[in-house]
Amino acid sequence: MTLARQDVAKVAKLARLALSTEELDRMTAELSQIVGFVAQLEPLDTAAVAPLAHPLETQNVFRDDVPAPSLTTAQALQAAPRHDGECFLVPAVLGESGAA
Amino acid sequence: MQPAELSATEIVAAVRQGDLTAVRCTEAFLDRIARLDGSINAFLHVDREAALATAARIDERRRAGKPIGPLAGLPVAVKDALCTADQPTTCASKMLAGFRPPYDADTVARLRAADAVIVGKTNMDEFAMGGSNENSAFGPVHNPWDLARAPGGSSGGSAACVAADMAPVAIGSDTGGSIRQPAGLCGITGLKPTYGRVSRRGLVAFASSLDQIGPMARSAADCALVLETIAGHDPGDSTSLAADVPHYTELLDQPLAGLRIGRVPEHYAAGLDPEVRAGVDEAFAVFRTAGATIVDVELPHAKYGVPTYYLVAPCEASSNLARYDGAHYGVRAEPGKGVRAEPGKGVRAEPGKGVRAEPGKGVRADEFASPLVEMYCRSRGEGFGPEVKRRIMLGTYALSAGYYDAYYAKALKVRRLIRQDYLEAFERVDLIGGPVSATPAFRLGEKTGDPLAMYLVDLYTVATNLAGVGGISFPCGFTKGGLPIGFQLQGPALAEPTLLRAADRFQRLTDWHTRRPKACA
Numbered sequence: 353m354t355l356a357r358q359d360v361a362k363v364a365k366l367a368r369l370a371l372s373t374e375e376l377d378r379m380t381a382e383l384s385q386i387v388g389f390v391a392q393l394e395p396l397d398t399a400a401v402a403p404l405a406h407p408l409e410t411q412n413v414f415r416d417d418v419p420a421p422s423l424t425t426a427q428a429l430q431a432a433p434r435h436d437g438e439c440f441l442v443p444a445v446l447g448e449s450g451a452a
Numbered sequence: 453m454q455p456a457e458l459s460a461t462e463i464v465a466a467v468r469q470g471d472l473t474a475v476r477c478t479e480a481f482l483d484r485i486a487r488l489d490g491s492i493n494a495f496l497h498v499d500r501e502a503a504l505a506t507a508a509r510i511d512e513r514r515r516a517g518k519p520i521g522p523l524a525g526l527p528v529a530v531k532d533a534l535c536t537a538d539q540p541t542t543c544a545s546k547m548l549a550g551f552r553p554p555y556d557a558d559t560v561a562r563l564r565a566a567d568a569v570i571v572g573k574t575n576m577d578e579f580a581m582g583g584s585n586e587n588s589a590f591g592p593v594h595n596p597w598d599l600a601r602a603p604g605g606s607s608g609g610s611a612a613c614v615a616a617d618m619a620p621v622a623i624g625s626d627t628g629g630s631i632r633q634p635a636g637l638c639g640i641t642g643l644k645p646t647y648g649r650v651s652r653r654g655l656v657a658f659a660s661s662l663d664q665i666g667p668m669a670r671s672a673a674d675c676a677l678v679l680e681t682i683a684g685h686d687p688g689d690s691t692s693l694a695a696d697v698p699h700y701t702e703l704l705d706q707p708l709a710g711l712r713i714g715r716v717p718e719h720y721a722a723g724l725d726p727e728v729r730a731g732v733d734e735a736f737a738v739f740r741t742a743g744a745t746i747v748d749v750e751l752p753h754a755k756y757g758v759p760t761y762y763l764v765a766p767c768e769a770s771s772n773l774a775r776y777d778g779a780h781y782g783v784r785a786e787p788g789k790g791v792r793a794e795p796g797k798g799v800r801a802e803p804g805k806g807v808r809a810e811p812g813k814g815v816r817a818d819e820f821a822s823p824l825v826e827m828y829c830r831s832r833g834e835g836f837g838p839e840v841k842r843r844i845m846l847g848t849y850a851l852s853a854g855y856y857d858a859y860y861a862k863a864l865k866v867r868r869l870i871r872q873d874y875l876e877a878f879e880r881v882d883l884i885g886g887p888v889s890a891t892p893a894f895r896l897g898e899k900t901g902d903p904l905a906m907y908l909v910d911l912y913t914v915a916t917n918l919a920g921v922g923g924i925s926f927p928c929g930f931t932k933g934g935l936p937i938g939f940q941l942q943g944p945a946l947a948e949p950t951l952l953r954a955a956d957r958f959q960r961l962t963d964w965h966t967r968r969p970k971a972c973a
Contacts, residue, residue, distance in 0.1 A: 360845070363845055363849045364845065365829075367770060367844050368774070368777075368825070368829050369829060369841055369845065370826075370830045370832070371833060372833075375833075375838075375841070379841070379842065382903055385903075386762065386904060386907075387846070387849070387859075389762070389904055389907075390759040390763050390850075390863075391759075392759050393756060393759050393760065393763075393866050394858070394862065396866060398862065398865035401865040401866075401869060402865070403861055403868065404864055404867045405661060405864055406661045407919065407920020407921075408647065408648055408693075408920065410691075413690040423554055428554065430554055431551055431554075431780070431781035431782070432779070432780055432781060433778060433781075433783070433784035434784070440779050442779050443827045444822060444824060445824045446822055447823060
């Protein structure tokens with residue numbers, strides 16, 4: 353199994369990961385190898401098998417709809433790289449890159 | 453009486469009776485950490501003053517005749533994947549360097565409520581991804597039995613600190629073997645409970661349908677003691693089990709007569725080290741002596757465990773790790789600048805040394821849609837190490853349009869087949885025994901260039917997590933070179949009493965678990 357470098361670059365974008373040139377080269381080779389390895393599941397006949405996403409096949413777990421203590425705003429913001437005391441501050445959501 | 457020579461059970465009894473103070477006990481282990489950890493690197497953070505202050509408060513309460521908790525005075529080391537409000541929690545990642553969580557993990561809160569003394573946070577593979585501890589952003593842990601070898605992973609710091617008597621007990625987490633495999637390679641006892649037995653609230657999520665917290669100690673009896681405190685339902689984790697928590701320590705002392713232990717022929721495939729095989733065979737003989745019956749059982753889909761795991765776990769990880777976005781916590785790379793760590797702490801990349809947008813080559817920062825997206829991508833590109841990136845990439849790929857059915861959905865179907873094998877086997881036997889790792893501890897650096905070879909170290913452990921059942925690993929011998937050999941028992945859901953009882957019986961009949969590495973005398 354060989355993945356194309358441009359496909360790996362596309363996955364990196366989906367994953368919101370900036371990769372250097374060297375990282376992208378290495379990732380392309382390593383992912384190709386790993387995807388080739390996991391592809392050994394392919395021949396198994398699973399047509400009649402239901403997927404198992406979780407070992408506890410529980411349905412919804414509910415609690416009473418009453419307010420309970422939660423983090424304060426200050427606690428929620430305490431580790432933020434940037435905040436103004438009320439909100440997390442981030443670079444511009446719209447607009448071209450570098451135009452911050 | 454040297455506190456470091458006592459079991460957790462003995463420490464708790466001695467503190468309760470007033471034969472040992474919590475302060476003296478905590479000090480003894482802190483002194484060992486100060487003396488030994490420079491060469492082992494099991495701890496990422498040790499807060500001596502806070503630990504001694506906690507111990508002093510426990511001693512005061514005892515002297516005043518006030519009630520003390522069931523683990524009063526017991527020093528415990530906690531894997532750095534569990535949130536501690538008073539100590540940094542980094543998951544051994546640059547991404548979280550210096551991060552202090554706003555709350556304690558449920559397990560940490562239960563330990564504190566039981567008057568255990570948290571001595572520090574242990575090193576691990578970054579975000580618990582790895583089998584050797586070499587993926588830590590803060591340097592590898594060295595195996596106390598041979599400092600040139602890996603302790604296993606991802607809970608390598610927790611395993612090594614117990615093996616070197618730097619803590620009588622440590623907390624680990626196990627997503628595909630991360631408690632059992634390092635316990636095996638470091639010659640200690642590690643229990644991965646049934647999925648949901650211990651709350652995951654405050655355990656930094658790796659793969660939510662597989663992650664489980666468990667105790668690591670020098671004996672099964674000590675694991676039983678700690679499990680009594682940390683197990684139980686938590687309304688804050690909707691996947692935690694509501695079942696009553698048995699008195700594990702009181703259930704240990706029952707003979708094994710009539711116990712059926714399965715032996716899986718597939719476990720003996722090529723690649724199993726002959727010395728490990730001999731140790732495992734001898735362990736079966738000990739169980740036979742103890743009155744157990746050994747029965748061959750088949751787990752026909754076990755051989756698909758590793759490929760199934762390396763789809764399910766990375767897919768869940770790629771989703772869970774999306775939270776590291778440079779906005780809420782962790783490092784941030786500002787557009788046009790290097791990485792900016794959280795104020796006053798953590799890493800700071802050299803200006804211009806961050807992610808370079810090389811025209812036409814790498815994934816260019818300037819290809820991203822907005823300054824916000826650029827910040828996400830650069831923060832994550834800088835903050836995560838290579839293995840974490842690999843797994844995020846693999847998971848994102850396997851979940852992406854056009855590949856979801858072929859990879860993720862396929863893996864979930866095989867996961868059901870793997871679990872079905874266990875359910876059928878546990879109709880015939882009470883437990884399943886076998887090796888925990890195919891080889892003893894390998895050399896640091898031996899597998900770092902080959903991600904796939906590293907994935908195969910999880911061969912005997914991943915299926916337990918995929919099936920959601922429990923497993924325990926403990927030493928069953930040593931190689932001629934003096935490295936521990938681990939034995940693994942797996943049991944059906946909520947069979948912790950049987951797992952602990954069988955391992956405890958084995959430890960009453962053998963003395964492998966009492967051996968100590970010479971380098972750590």
